[in-house]
Amino acid sequence: MTEDERPDHFFERLLDATPDAIVIVDARGLIQLVNEQTLTLFGYAREELIGKAVETLIPERFRQGHPSFRSGYNHAPRVRPMGSANMPLYALRKDGTELHAEISLSPVKMPEGWWAIAAVRDITRQEQQQAALRRATEAAVAANHELEAFSYSVAHDLRSPLRSIDGFSQALLEDYADKLDEEGRQHLTRVRAAAQRMAQLIDDLLGLSRVTRSELFRTEVDVTSMAHDIVDALRRAHPHRDVRVLVQDGLTVHADPRLMSVALENLIGNAWKFTSKCAKATIEIGSATHDGEVVFFVRDDGAGFDMTFVNKLFTAFQRLHTRADFEGTGIGLATVMRIIRRHGGRVWAEGAVDRGATFWFTLPSA
């Protein structure tokens, strides 16, 4: 039997092989055994620790309270983490520097009382990373708020000059019609159309930023009746359209009713718009179960889209049709995505050119 193969050395080698620093403390609070990792982590030689009070490894400012924690543990010995989530633990190295530690304790029954096995893990780096992450998150939130405030004021201040452009173009058309030829009047009409289109863009952008800014108030939403209301409004606005709309009965979600209605207006409005070139169209609103999850859908048999560009569909200002074919600002689906994501759900689309499109979304139940 070689030196290393003796049973007590085998135990020490086992201890040395564990990734954590292990400190075994007797009932009086004296260190009885440490492993290699402890020596590396704390910078001591083994003989400097054996027989010393475990408080040697604790920063000065926490030392006083520790013996009472120890006797408390001796009265209720069980495997548990030391400290608590909102009380960070610190350990003291030989050179006086400190480290963030995560410590778990296990009791061992010995003839003269309970010994404790403490497994110490250095989490200084994780703590630093988490602190950096927290700072980065706070900075991102602040930047986002700033951006929202900025877009709010820009959007409002941009509307006034547009009103002037549109209003005075109209004034020219009315008051100076005799001095303008047909081309001149055409130009002014284009100026007005552009101003109005920009106003629409600003409104849609404001709507998009409102989705992010407003608080969520979740309640039970009757999607079926909401969909019927939206379809009724579309029918009133376009009485000449021949559209068959099938809305499944009993559709409900747990969501913010206002945002939900904005999302549905966009999805159903899209279906309505992209079937406008069809003499007869069908729009279907319903739900299905995919792998035990309820999935809602809005389906149409209209112009559809090329699946190659499916990833661009939900990006603001991205449009997959020319303006001559279908009007739009390209903000609707970006708004839908923000709304569904804010609720913790997912949204995706399937389609083919001239074969219609289906938009799917999930919403977490309660």
Place this chain on the structure above:
Amino acid sequence: MAAEKHVLLVEDNPDDEALTLRALKKAHILNPVTVLRDGAEAVEYILCTGRHAGRDPNDTPQVILLDLNLPFLGGLDVLRTIRSDPHARLLPVVVLTSSKEEEDLVASYTLGANSYVRKPVDFAEFATAVRNLGLFWLLVNESPPLQRGGAR
């Protein structure tokens, strides 16, 4: 009773002022319009103080068209001042603004605005809105009686 029902327009954007006046004229609403370009002067005008100390307090505007975004004193502050003044508190105030943010709507109605109109970019819609406002507040609506409570 003052000779003619007049409108007080509080608006700092000269273009919007011109467009509002144009829209009123187009609607054949020929009542005089007093235009003030900042919130502080609007308060002095309504309360007959400061630069308008000599004004006849009985010559109250039939309706106040109030922008929200005004220099010196914002439209909401003007509205708050009007509603807390014993003589002016019943004056009809129409908020006429670019904003349709919910917080502006809620604040305006909470402070006692009689109406809230968002200025459309499309001049045709803007003209319709101004015509409707003018017809309603100058012809249809009965004004509140003059308030004579408190010391003047």
